[in-house]
Amino acid sequence: MDRFADVLDRLVTTTQRNGKIRLLANYFRSTPDPDRGFALAALTDGLPMSFPMRRVVAEIMEPHIDPVLYRLSRDYVGDTAETVALLWRSREPHGMAPRLSEVIETLKRTSTREMPRVVASFLDRLDANGRWALLKFLGGALRVGVSARLARISLAQGMGAAVEEIEEVWHAIAPPYTDLFQWLEGVGPRPDPGQRPVFRPVMLAHPIEDGDWASLEPQDFVAEWKWDGIRVQIVSIGEQVKVFSRAGDDISQSFPDVAQAFFGRHGVLDGELLIAKDGEVRPFNELQQRLNRKSVTERMMQQYPAHVRLYDLLFDGAQDLRALSFTERRARLEDWFARARPVAADLSELVGIENFTELRTVWSATRESGIEGLMLKRLSSPYLAGRPKGHWYKWKRAPLTADCVLMYAQRGSGKRSSYYSDYTFGAWRIGEEGKPELVPVGKAYSGFTDEELLSLDRWIRNNTIERFGPVRAVKPALVLEVAFDAIQSSSRHKSGIAMRFPRIHRIRWDKPAEEADRLETLLRLIPR
C-alpha cells in the first residue's frame, strides 16, 4: 500500500506524460503479485468488487468528528477521500500498512454491515497519504490523470513488451492479472482468449508528408475514403458480439444495434462507425450523441442510427487472416460480406489510382460531408499492429481556415507554465446595439513554433486589458488564422458553433482585427 500510495501521490503532481509512464513502469516492474495487478485494475477496468463508499464514509466519520467540522473541511478540500484521509486520527499505534491484496481479500469476505469497521481498522494502519490512496482505490475512480491506455503503455514499458501484445490479450484476463504478469516475465504461457471475444490491436496510418510521394508507386497502392467517425473493431464469436474502440475499450453497451447486426456472423472486422440516415453520413456531432453512454434508448437508436463502413477482415470465423496481403484480405472481406450480409453495414469503396496527380484532383475536390480525406494502403501489406512505417498513409484534406481575433490567453501547465499558450479567439457579429462585437468561437493551444510562442507571450503581456487569475483578456487587435477540420452547431457555446481540432495555422501580425471573419461566415460551414 505504501508504494502504491507514493506512486499515486506523485502522479497527481507529475504533469509530463513520460514522467507518469516512468513512475508506473517502475511500480509494475518492482511490485509483487497480486498487488500490482490490483493497482492495474484500479487504473483500468476498475476493482473486481463494488464498494459502498458513501455509506462507509458516513458511518466511520460519524463517531470520529463533529459534523460541522466535517462539512467545513469537506467544503474546503473538495474531495471526500482526501478529507477523510486528513481528518483521520489513528486510535492506536500504526500496525504494518496493509497490502492492496490484503485489502481486497479481506473486503471480499466482509459483510456489508461489517465494512465500516474493517475499513476503519485499515485507516488506523496508514498515514495520511496511505489513507487517501486507500480510499481512492476503493472509490474506483482514481483521477490521477492516467487513462486506461496510458496504464497499459506504462505496463508495457515496465515489462519490456509492446503495448499491442498486452492489448491483444487484455480482454482474456481479469484482475489481479497474475497470468498476464507471469507471461510478461517469461514464466507463464500467453493467456488464451479461448472462446471469448477479445480485441486485436489495430493497424494505424502515418500522415503522408511531401517528401513521401517520390518513394511511392501508384500501382502498389489502393485508396479509400477516410471517414469522419470512430474506428471500431467488431468481434463476433459464438453467441457473443463485442464492439471495441481503437484503443481497445469495450463500447458494445453504447451500440447494441451494431452488436445485433453482427450477431452470429463470425469474424473480426475493422471499420468506421458512423451515423447514417438514408445512406447519408451524418456529421460527427450526431455520433457524439451516442458515445460514452451506459445504455441507449430505442429512440436514440432511431434518431441516430449507427452504421459501420467495413475496411478489413482480420479473422474469418476462427481463421486468422492478418498475415495475408491487403489484396487477399479484401477479397476475403467481400466474400464474407456477401455471405453474412449484416444490416447497417457496407463495404468501404475502393478508389482506383491511375496516378497521384489525378488522385490529388479527386482529393482536393471532395467536400462531401463525413469525408476527412483519403487513405492510401499498400496492396502487399499484411495487417500489422500499431503504426508500422511504409504501409498505410492518411492524406487528410486541406483544413478549413478562418481569420479570428485573439480574445483571451491562459497560461499553460508543466513546461509551459510561464507562457500564455492557450488561446481563445472570436469572430465578429453585430451586437444588440448594432455595434460589432467579438464572440468566442474556439480555443487552441497548438500549431505554433516555440519562437512564435515567445512572440505571442510577449504580445499578450503587452496588450492585456484585464486579468482573471491565470487568464488575461487582451486588446482585440491580433488576428490568428485558425485551421480546423469542421464546424458543428452547438447549443453549449454562445456562438452556436463548435470547431473540430482547431489549431493556430498562422499569426497574422499584418492583418487589422476589423478585417477578421464574421460569425455568419463560420455558420455557413456547418454541414446540413
Place this chain on the structure above:
Amino acid sequence: MAALDPHRWIYPTPQGLYCVAGDFYVDPAQPVERALITHGHGDHARAGHEHVLSTPETAEIMKIRLGQGAGQISEAPLGKPMTIKDARVKFVPAGHILGSAQIVIEHSGRCVVVSGDYKRTSDPTCLPFETVRCDLFITEATFGLPVFCHEPPDKEVARLLGSLAANPDRTHLLGVYALGKCQRMIMMLRKAGYDAPIFLHGALVNLCSLYQRLGVNLGELLPVTERDPARYQGAIVMCPPSAIADRWARRFGDALSCFASGWMRVRGRARQRGAELPLVISDHADWPELIDTIRETGASEVWVTHGREDALVHQLGTMGLKARALALVGFEDEDD
C-alpha cells in the same frame, strides 16, 4: 480594585485591535499614533505609524522592508516587562519567525495575550513559543481546520533532499515566503547536512543578509545572476512562490517546482500552484497546535483574529469556551 473585564479595555476597531488602557494598537491595519508590532510580515507590520514598539529583530526587519515608513521604533527585548500608561506589557517568543512575539497585556488584574502568528514546531531561526497563562487569548487561525495537520518538518526536508538525489539533472526551484520560511528552509537544509551553495532570487537576498547579520548562519548563498542553466543544474534555487510561473524561471529549463507551505497539505492547492514537489512546512500552528495552545493558556475566552475562524470558533464552543471571530480586516493568508 475589582478586576475589570478585558472587554472594557481592549477591543477591535476599524484601525485594528485597540487597547484603551495603554492607548495603543496591536498590528493595526491603518496608520496610528502608537503601534505594537508582533512580527515583521507585511500584513502585521505596516508603514506609517508614528511610534512603533517591537522586538529588536522585528525593528531591523521593518527598517529594511519599510525604510522611512517604519516610523519611530522603540525596542522591546523579549521577556522584559514594561509599563505603557495603565497597562503592563511584555513581549514573549511566538516561534513564528525571527523576532516574532506574542504581546502580553495586563490591566486591573486581568491578563490578555495577543498571539500574533505562531507555531509550536521547532524552527532553528527563532526562539520557541512560550505559553503564558491568561484570561483572554487572542489567536490567529490561518490553518483553523482539522484537515490541517502539518508533517514533521524534518521528514519534508528529507523528501526534498531525496528528490535532489533522484533528479540530479534538474534545478529544484523552491517557492518560499521571503521572510521567515526562506531562512528556516535554508537552516533546516544545513542541519540535514546540505552544504552546497543555495541560490537566491533577488527578492530574497536582503532579508537573508539581515538574518546573517543578526547571527543566523545560513551558509553559502549566491544570487541568481547568469542565464547559464548548467550552473543551476541539480542545485536548489529559492524564490518567491509567484516567480516559479514567471518568465524569470525560464532560465532554469526543465526545473522541478517545489513549494514549502502549509497549504500544500491539500492536493488541490498543490495542483493549482503547479507544485511538482509539495512540501508541507508551515510557520503557522496547525489544528492540533491551535487547540493545544488554547488549552494550555487556560484562557476562558478566545478571540480569533484571522484565518478560517468558523471551524475554530465552533470547536471552542463545544469545548465550553467563549469564542468569537473578530474578522479583522487587512490580514492575509500568508505562508503562501
